[in-house]
Every structure is written in C-alpha cells, then in structure tokens.
Amino acid sequence: MSEANWHRVAATGEVFEEEPIRVQVGEEDIAIYNVAGDFHATSNICTHAYASMVDGFQEGDEIECPLHEGKFNIKTGEALCAPVTDALKVFEVRVEDGDIFVQV
Numbered sequence: 001m002s003e004a005n006w007h008r009v010a011a012t013g014e015v016f017e018e019e020p021i022r023v024q025v026g027e028e029d030i031a032i033y034n035v036a037g038d039f040h041a042t043s044n045i046c047t048h049a050y051a052s053m054v055d056g057f058q059e060g061d062e063i064e065c066p067l068h069e070g071k072f073n074i075k076t077g078e079a080l081c082a083p084v085t086d087a088l089k090v091f092e093v094r095v096e097d098g099d100i101f102v103q104v
Contacts, residue, residue, distance in 0.1 A: 006094070006101045015039060015100065018058040025104045030091060032100060033074045035061045040074045041093050041102045047079065047086035 009023040015034045022044050023030050031044040031053045042063075044053050051067035058064075061074045070084030077088035092103040 005103050007104055008099050009041075009102050010100045012039065012095060012098050012100060018060075020054045020056075020058055020063065022052065022054045023102070025102060028091075028104050030102060030104075031063070032093075032102070033058060033063070035074055039093050039095055039100050041091040042072070042074060042077050043089040046070065046084065047088060048084045053088070 007025045010021060010032055015021050015032050017034045020031045020033045023032055029044040030041050033040045046053060046065040046067060048070050049067050051065050053063050055066040056064045062071050063074050064071045068083050071080040072078065072088050073080060077090040079085050079087055094101045
C-alpha cells in the first residue's frame with residue numbers, strides 16, 4: 001500500500017480509554033477508539049440506522065450504538081446483537097511517535 005493512503009488523525013493522548021473520538025478523512029466519517037492502550041478505527045456511522053458511534057457507550061472492545069443499543073466489536077467491526085446485523089467498516093491503524101494514522 002502506498003504511504004499516500006495513510007492519514008494522521010490524532011495524537012494518542014487525545015483518545016482516552018472508552019471515550020472514542022470522531023475524525024474525518026476525505027469522505028470517510030471515522031471513529032477512533034482506545035482499547036486498553038491499543039488504537040482501532042471503524043466507520044463512525046451505525047450500519048442499522050444513522051447514528052454516530054462516538055456518541056455510543058464503549059465498554060472494552062465493544063461499542064453500543066446510542067440509537068437502538070446494537071453492539072459491535074471494535075476490533076473486527078462484527079455486529080454482536082440485534083438490531084444490528086451488518087458489520088462496521090474497519091480501518092487499519094498504526095501508531096508512530098505518539099500519532100495515530102489510519103489507512104483509507
């Protein structure tokens with residue numbers, strides 16, 4: 001993959017455990033998560049209904065949609081319970097010198 005596909009989105013100190021943040025890279029609305037010091041990125045929009053995942057409730061490696069309480073695995077994007085059935089898009093993340101980069 002080309003280096004052009006990687007975008008700096010935040011500093012590690014800006015993303016606290018269980019407090020995801022929203023970033024925008026081009027057309028992609030992305031949620032950045034801190035799971036026990038590991039950083040992950042998914043689409044910020046729920047696959048069930050238009051809701052921002054960063055407004056949801058994060059517990060460990062799960063995020064609960066604020067609208068209808070569907071849950072997703074942050075690491076894999078997998079839909080975990082009704083009413084969600086489709087996975088969230090997951091983005092590759094790397095951390096360098098305290099900066100978080102997402103591959104889009």
